Amino acid sequence: MSNARIKIPESAKKGDVIEIRTLFSHIMETGFRKDASGKPIPREIVNRFTCTFNGKPVFSADLEPAISPNPYIKFSVRLAESGTFRFSWFDDNGTVTTEDRKIAVT
Amino acid sequence: MTSRSRREVLALGAGGAALAVAGRAQATPQEAADAIAKFTGGKPTAPGRITIDLPEIAENGNTVPFTVKVESPMTADDYVSDILVVAPENPRPQIVTFRLTPMCGSAEVATRIRLAATQDVTVVAKTSKGQFISAKRTVKVTVGGCGG
Numbered sequence: 537m538s539n540a541r542i543k544i545p546e547s548a549k550k551g552d553v554i555e556i557r558t559l560f561s562h563i564m565e566t567g568f569r570k571d572a573s574g575k576p577i578p579r580e581i582v583n584r585f586t587c588t589f590n591g592k593p594v595f596s597a598d599l600e601p602a603i604s605p606n607p608y609i610k611f612s613v614r615l616a617e618s619g620t621f622r623f624s625w626f627d628d629n630g631t632v633t634t635e636d637r638k639i640a641v642t
Numbered sequence: 643m644t645s646r647s648r649r650e651v652l653a654l655g656a657g658g659a660a661l662a663v664a665g666r667a668q669a670t671p672q673e674a675a676d677a678i679a680k681f682t683g684g685k686p687t688a689p690g691r692i693t694i695d696l697p698e699i700a701e702n703g704n705t706v707p708f709t710v711k712v713e714s715p716m717t718a719d720d721y722v723s724d725i726l727v728v729a730p731e732n733p734r735p736q737i738v739t740f741r742l743t744p745m746c747g748s749a750e751v752a753t754r755i756r757l758a759a760t761q762d763v764t765v766v767a768k769t770s771k772g773q774f775i776s777a778k779r780t781v782k783v784t785v786g787g788c789g790g
Contacts (some may be wrong), residue, residue: 553748554747594745595746598739599738602736602756613745
């Protein structure tokens with residue numbers, strides 16, 4: 537199971553603006569907290585989210601610790617052709633999670 | 643510690659176990675101004691054309707629904723390219739920067755944010771023509787999230 541959930545229509549009309557909703561399961565540890573013994577808890581967040589379509593950049597976000605746990609991002613897209621979205625989440629620890637979604641544009 | 647009084651800091655600590663303090667609880671107004679200046683390259687910002695959707699009162703500062711909409715045709719020669727969101731009272735004022743393209747079709751983005759305290763959330767948007775516009779919205783925060 538991936539940490540990522542993506543809500544996107546399977547098809548769209550050419551030129552229509554569609555909504556994409558993404559949710560990524562992640563603790564988003566701010567680095568500002570301390571544990572019970574008073575030691576700072578190291579920061580670990582998703583620091584970047586990107587969305588491309590057929591390899592071209594569409595939307596991205598540089599996230600800071602002020603984004604709530606399980607980062608939710610909703611944005612919109614207007615398409616001229618069918619193709620594949622690629623969504624990527626970049627973790628502070630170096631992990632990159634990638635998900636692809638196809639959409640038919642008529 | 644910055645402008646915040648001892649009493650307020652204690653209240654914050656008591657109210658939100660989530661807001662634990664590592665060294666500093668809060669950014670200075672200068673840090674927020676610096677974050678904006680870095681984004682704009684020191685250029686002035688004009689008000690307008692931005693709608694910020696935030697609750698008037700956020701009971702839980704750890705997750706506050708946030709939507710920003712910048713009026714823009716989002717065409718190849720006139721679009722919003724970047725949107726910076728700043729919370730001056732958070733430990734780190736930058737919340738997020740969205741990077742948009744004409745393919746977005748609409749300059750509307752939603753997410754959920756952490757707010758450490760009652761404050762004016764500020765949005766600065768950059769257009770493809772190199773203009774900067776900004777808007778603010780006040781949110782009352784009952785229990786601070788580990789903002790920042």
